[in-house]
Amino acid sequence: AQKITQTQPGMxxxxxxxVTLDCTYDTSDPSYGLFWYKQPxxxxxxxxxxxxxxxxxxxxxxxxxxxxQKARKSANLVISASQLGDSAMYxxxxxxxxxxxxxxxxxxxxxxxxxxx
Amino acid sequence: DxxxxxxxxxxxxxxxxxxxxxxxxxxDHENMFWYRQDPGLGLRLIYFSYDVKMKEKGDIPEGxxxxxxxxxxxxxxxxxxxxxxxxxxxxxxxLNPGQGGGYTFGSGTRLTVV
Numbered sequence: 007a008q009k010i011t012q013t014q015p016g017m018x019x020x021x022x023x024x025v026t027l028d029c030t031y032d033t034s035d036p037s038y039g040l041f042w043y044k045q046p047x048x049x050x051x052x053x054x055x056x057x058x059x060x061x062x063x064x065x066x067x068x069x070x071x072x073x074x075q076k077a078r079k080s081a082n083l084v085i086s087a088s089q090l091g092d093s094a095m096y097x098x099x100x101x102x103x104x105x106x107x108x109x110x111x112x113x114x115x116x117x118x119x120x121x122x123x
Numbered sequence: 124d125x126x127x128x129x130x131x132x133x134x135x136x137x138x139x140x141x142x143x144x145x146x147x148x149x150x151d152h153e154n155m156f157w158y159r160q161d162p163g164l165g166l167r168l169i170y171f172s173y174d175v176k177m178k179e180k181g182d183i184p185e186g187x188x189x190x191x192x193x194x195x196x197x198x199x200x201x202x203x204x205x206x207x208x209x210x211x212x213x214x215x216x217x218l219n220p221g222q223g224g225g226y227t228f229g230s231g232t233r234l235t236v237v
Contacts, residue, residue, distance in 0.1 A: 051213065
């Protein structure tokens, strides 16, 4: 069965430093998608970055990049030049299912990131 | 601005009450989802729907039911609320995988059952 694992319940990083949030996944489907979401204290889920299983290059979106290592089944999020506003809960998620009635998003347990001055 | 709207931000209900959580999307998405979020457990899928009047069980459907009478509206129903259903509930919608696109989430409903 598909599964997402985030082993870091909490992380601290100093402002302007880079931080890596870990995510490993398990699936037997060759076609899947990996997502990272940010959830500030206000509760909304903010989409950050997406990586498809067949994408040749690692995804990047501004200060966010996804370190995709397919053989190791890992999809770590790298945030460069951390800002105080990056303090939030971060969720890794996987989309598995190519047919319309099996498409769903499975989440990890999340990592709470705190950025300090 | 396209979005997913959940009718209540905070809700307090009594044990045994029937509770309706409403979710409406204006993006003409086929798929809609209900998750609950608990500390240390992340988001867990309760039910999802890929078409009007269609529904599929997620990982934790017990104690819940859903209704999708119109494409834009997906309701989560707690038939007889219990204290262990106190949680944050998040609704989301998406296009079919073949049409690309990601998921859009509502702001969440924090339900307390007393």
